[in-house]
Amino acid sequence: MESLGGAGLRSGGARSQVIDLLAQQSCCRSAQEICDELRQEGSAVGIASVYRALEALEGMGLVQKTDLGEGSRMYEPVIPGGDHHHHLVCESCGRITPFEDERLERAIHDLADGRKHTATVHEVVIRGNCSSCRS
Amino acid sequence: MESLGGAGLRSGGARSQVIDLLAQQSCCRSAQEICDELRQEGSAVGIASVYRALEALEGMGLVQKTDLGEGSRMYEPVIPGGDHHHHLVCESCGRITPFEDERLERAIHDLADGRKHTATVHEVVIRGNCSSCRS
């Protein structure tokens, strides 16, 4: 929250609500889902403010935008030094399963280094069928 | 081309033109780009036919849809047994650089296996700054 002030931004109602909601989520949410959930809690946030907040947070590296190919983009919090995951998407039931893999992370970083390309963010999406859908 | 007939589809003009164009491309193109390029060559393809062709090809596993976060989705041919690459996206100049990495592929497949999740397709996008933009 202090980082907002540092970037010359104030924390109006809508923005802080989006931050609070995202902080409680472990995995991704779409802008519409975030807006709906906040409205169900009684606040009158507009969808525009949600997009604005997400854009600002993304610029600060606190939120990562991901596209899982299901029509709308998904947003999830980036916990500095904390868990960093990617997604398995089931093509049959649509379920999204997060996963973490140290070996994959190392491969990606080494690769970017070798190409002299900085890797601010990266995303990995694996599509297929989950174990329950295959049985 | 024969695979079209096998799937109960005929190869009308538009579809084969999309196939021909994609076969010549090594990296990704948006639907609009494909449509524009075909029109510049003199054919009167409609954008709807391009989407239809891409959808059919994707269903057959001959085309992979990718979202690089630049507004529109990108499509690229899948060459069976041939080169299989992912993308580095420069956040500064927007350039898209394809890359191939065997170690990354192995990590992804082992990971999916361990989770009993089939991996029909997967995509990796690395965002950062390319070497020319950093200097």
Added chain:
DNA sequence: ACGATGTTGATATTCATTATCGTCAAGGTA
């Protein structure tokens, strides 16, 4: 209190994608 500046929600707008529709070409049958 007051003005400058940033934020808000509603809404209009843009733009990629999908659905619809009438037309047309290809194949099959007699």
Added chain:
DNA sequence: TACCTTGACGATAATGAATATCAACATCGT
């Protein structure tokens, strides 16, 4: 050949996510 069924075609309308606009409102420094 003539006819008919089926599927593909291009144009365009419709959908829906994301962005831009705008007037009203907060917040902060003075």
